Amino acid sequence: MKKVILTLIVAATIVSASCSSDDTTATPNMNPSDIALTIIDNSPSLGYDFDWNDATDADGDTVTYDFYQGTEIIAKDLTVSTYKFVSADQTSISFPISFKVIAKDGKEGTSESNVISVQDPVVATWQIDQVFNNDVETPQSECDKMTTLEFKVDGTFSGNSFFTNSSDACESEAFSGNWSNKGSLKYEILAPGDTNGDEYTITVENDKLTLLSEAVDNTTPLTERIIYIKK
Numbered sequence: 133m134k135k136v137i138l139t140l141i142v143a144a145t146i147v148s149a150s151c152s153s154d155d156t157t158a159t160p161n162m163n164p165s166d167i168a169l170t171i172i173d174n175s176p177s178l179g180y181d182f183d184w185n186d187a188t189d190a191d192g193d194t195v196t197y198d199f200y201q202g203t204e205i206i207a208k209d210l211t212v213s214t215y216k217f218v219s220a221d222q223t224s225i226s227f228p229i230s231f232k233v234i235a236k237d238g239k240e241g242t243s244e245s246n247v248i249s250v251q252d253p254v255v256a257t258w259q260i261d262q263v264f265n266n267d268v269e270t271p272q273s274e275c276d277k278m279t280t281l282e283f284k285v286d287g288t289f290s291g292n293s294f295f296t297n298s299s300d301a302c303e304s305e306a307f308s309g310n311w312s313n314k315g316s317l318k319y320e321i322l323a324p325g326d327t328n329g330d331e332y333t334i335t336v337e338n339d340k341l342t343l344l345s346e347a348v349d350n351t352t353p354l355t356e357r358i359i360y361i362k363k
Contacts (some may be wrong), residue, residue, distance in 0.1 A: 162190040164235040167213075169245040171231075176253035177317060177335040179218040184233050184245055186213050193237035200232045224315045227252040252313055253336035254283040258360030261340070265356055275302035281360060283311060289321075 164187035172181040187195045199207040199215045207215055215233075219225065233245040260279040263270045273296060281291040290308040297303050310322040314331070322329035333344040339362040347354045 161193075161237070161239045161241045163241040164189050164193075164195045164237050164243040166243055167233060167235050167245045169231065169233050169248055171248050171250070173250065173253075175335075175337040176250070177219065177337065179216055180231075180250065181214070181216050182231060182233075182248075183214045187235035187243055189237050189241070191237070191239075191241075193239060193241070195235050195237055198234045198236065200234065202230055222315050225313060227255075227313065251285065252283075254311070254313075254319070254334055254341060255285055256341075257282040257363045258341050259363050260358065261361045262359040263356070264358075266354065267357075278302070278304070280363070287312060 167184045167187050169182060169184045172183075182199070184197075187197075189195050197207075197210040197213065198205045199210060201217070206217075217231070228249045228251045230247050230249045232247045235243040235245075258281045260272065260277055260281070263272060275294050275296050278294040279292065281289065283289045287310055288308065289311050290306070292304045292306050294302055294304045307323075309324055309326075310329075312320045312322075312329075314320055317333050317335055319332050319334045320329040321332055330345065333346075335342050335344075341360040341362070343358045343360070345356045
């Protein structure tokens with residue numbers, strides 16, 4: 133009789149252990165918390181500063197970040213929540229550019245930020261403010277300062293040049309053409325009917341556009357620097 137009872141106890145123990153094993157399931161891995169990407173673009177020609185909130189992980193996993201330009205990872209396994217994109221270093225660049233960040237916990241858990249898209253910083257309407265020839269400022273009259281220049285997304289530009297005529301009246305003349313970003317702050321400006329454009333260095337900072345042209349007259353270097361303000 134004792135042998136029968138012992139056998140039943142052993143069998144019950146095995147069944148109980150089997151049930152306990154079946155009831156045990158692996159805890160699912162949790163994704164890192166949501167992140168929001170922001171941008172500071174005071175000097176867009178030189179670069180963009182990005183930051184985002186630190187992602188937390190409910191499992192206590194270490195979180196790192198991959199920073200994307202379009203679909204390409206340009207910074208991998210970042211341990212800080214900031215990144216500086218230096219556009220001035222880009223020898224070839226095509227706008228618009230999109231950016232995003234993906235947080236990851238090393239266990240296939242991820243969290244993706246919002247996407248930020250930026251256009252070429254010259255795309256806007258600008259009004260002339262100052263003109264310098266060989267670093268000497270050429271005074272601009274109120275009439276001159278009515279001159280505007282608009283760079284458009286489709287690669288064209290247009291504007292109106294204002295000047296004082298011989299009768300001391302303010303006149304304007306429309307102009308237009310095509311533009312392209314060649315990288316490293318170099319732009320080609322092509323007038324209608326021309327096959328070869330002129331190269332300019334263009335920078336944008338704090339809502340001011342600076343257009344620099346350089347040439348040589350015989351052996352004398354000539355520079356013209358025109359500063360526009362954003363309308």
